Amino acid sequence: MKVDINSIKPSPYQPRLIFDVDELKQEIERDGLLTELVVRKQGKAYELIDGERRLRALKKLGWKTAPVRVVQLKQGIIRRSVYKLNKIRENYTVEEEAKYFKKLTDESMTPWEISKELNVDFHWVLAHLNIFKFPDSIQKALWAGKISVSHMVALENVIGRSIKEARIVINEIINRKLTLRETKKIILKQKEKVEEMRIDAAKKVLTKVAPKVVKLETAKDFEEAAKTLKKMARKKQEKALTPKEKAAAEVMNKQKLEKKKLMEKERKRLERLRIREEAKKMAQRFKEEERRRIKEEAKKEMKINITEVQKEMRSLTGKIKKLEKAKTSFLKEKAFFLEALNFDCPHCRNPCVVYRKGDRYLVKRSATVSIVPEKPVVPSTPNTLPLKRSN
Numbered sequence: 001m002k003v004d005i006n007s008i009k010p011s012p013y014q015p016r017l018i019f020d021v022d023e024l025k026q027e028i029e030r031d032g033l034l035t036e037l038v039v040r041k042q043g044k045a046y047e048l049i050d051g052e053r054r055l056r057a058l059k060k061l062g063w064k065t066a067p068v069r070v071v072q073l074k075q076g077i078i079r080r081s082v083y084k085l086n087k088i089r090e091n092y093t094v095e096e097e098a099k100y101f102k103k104l105t106d107e108s109m110t111p112w113e114i115s116k117e118l119n120v121d122f123h124w125v126l127a128h129l130n131i132f133k134f135p136d137s138i139q140k141a142l143w144a145g146k147i148s149v150s151h152m153v154a155l156e157n158v159i160g161r162s163i164k165e166a167r168i169v170i171n172e173i174i175n176r177k178l179t180l181r182e183t184k185k186i187i188l189k190q191k192e193k194v195e196e197m198r199i200d201a202a203k204k205v206l207t208k209v210a211p212k213v214v215k216l217e218t219a220k221d222f223e224e225a226a227k228t229l230k231k232m233a234r235k236k237q238e239k240a241l242t243p244k245e246k247a248a249a250e251v252m253n254k255q256k257l258e259k260k261k262l263m264e265k266e267r268k269r270l271e272r273l274r275i276r277e278e279a280k281k282m283a284q285r286f287k288e289e290e291r292r293r294i295k296e297e298a299k300k301e302m303k304i305n306i307t308e309v310q311k312e313m314r315s316l317t318g319k320i321k322k323l324e325k326a327k328t329s330f331l332k333e334k335a336f337f338l339e340a341l342n343f344d345c346p347h348c349r350n351p352c353v354v355y356r357k358g359d360r361y362l363v364k365r366s367a368t369v370s371i372v373p374e375k376p377v378v379p380s381t382p383n384t385l386p387l388k389r390s391n
Contacts, residue, residue, distance in 0.1 A: 001067065001069070002065040002067050002068070003039075003065060003066065003068055004065060005058060005059060005063055005064060005065055005066045007045050008039060008046045008055060008066060008068070009042070009046065009047055009048065010052060010055070011047060011048045011049060011052070011082050013079045013083065013103075014048075015083060015086060015099070015100035016052065016086060016092070017093070017095060017096050018093075019053050019056055020053075021053050021057040021060065024053055024057045025057040025060055025061060028057055028058070028061060033054065033058065033066075033067060036051075036066075036067040036068055037050065037054060037055060037066055037067070037068045037069070038071060038286065039069070039070055039071075040070065040078070049081055050082070050085050052086075069286065079118075080119075083100070083118050084118075084275055084278065084279060085279060085282075087275065088276060094128070094142055094145075094149055095143040097128055098132070101125055101128045105129060111129060119271075119275075124153065127152035127153040127156065130152055130155075130156070131152065133159065134166075134167065138167070141174055146173075147170060147174065150180050151180060154180060154187060155169060155187065158187060158190070165190070169183070169190075181257075345363065348365060351365070352364060352365050
């Protein structure tokens with residue numbers, strides 16, 4: 001199916017901000033458009049679901065129409081399809097993904113709903129949305145790659161606690177070019193300081209209040225007490241460690257971090273595979289829907305063709321009957337005509353035929369009767385005519 005190229009509108013859920021179509025334009029010029037655009041009907045126009053780069057390339061090439069496949073999908077499926085199909089081809093930039101998530105929140109979707117619908121980690125979505133809590137200078141630093149999204153994920157609790165404090169840490173990351181590991185150490189130290197400040201503030205208040213013995217009654221109380229004791233035990237163990245033991249502990253921590261990185265890498269790989277599988281299934285579903293649509297259209301066309309053939313047959317049958325009647329009438333007239341033309345000549349006493357040549361009617365001797373006689377021969381003088389006497 002081909003439609004006017006100007007009637008195809010870009011998808012409002014397209015995360016891409018930059019489109020490089022020069023190479024694709026050359027491929028289309030050389031090989032033609034191999035894959036049609038996927039659209040849905042929106043009033044008199046068509047909304048693009050898949051094929052933004054192809055559409056832009058076709059417009060640059062001056063195409064007036066474009067081949068499309070029209071599908072009917074729910075809003076949520078369209079959002080997910082546009083996001084995943086583009087991500088499979090090439091990963092989004094930080095700016096593209098952040099602005100896309102913000103667009104969805106502007107449409108009243110929560111970060112949790114976005115993560116569930118697009119099957120993206122919740123903290124990853126929140127980190128992208130937290131970018132817009134900072135001034136333009138910090139946003140541009142993120143777009144330029146001076147700070148990674150992983151830094152923003154690590155800063156999640158700091159941002160929740162104080163934007164001012166988070167800005168100080170981000171400026172430190174930019175100025176000192178801190179790695180993710182170094183950033184996490186700074187955040188941990190700040191967290192410990194905050195906890196100490198809270199404890200000191202609580203002590204000042206508690207000195208004015210009579211101490212109250214806390215009783216452990218519920219399972220939750222015991223769990224909280226166990227966590228606190230575990231933290232205290234870990235701190236005492238760290239203080240009691242020798243330099244060698246500390247070095248060994250650091251090595252173990254590094255190994256754990258490496259293992260965690262490998263697991264994260266494997267998780268991302270599996271996620272990419274799963275996304276590819278979903279995209280394949282989606283493409284297969286599109287193909288099946290298109291196949292069903294083509295079959296239905298073919299059936300309709302066959303019905304129309306059969307009806308037209310039946311009408312034509314009836315018309316031909318009527319014409320054949322008319323021709324048969326005309327043939328019967330012609331044969332009767334022919335028999336009469338032959339009988340009228342064939343006669344026994346009184347002069348030569350042989351069967352003769354009267355035929356016409358120009359304005360004259362001539363008689364020809366013939367053993368067989370023919371309506372279209374051969375080229376007439378000038379008849380000799382009949383024997384019945386008297387001969388002239390010579391003097």
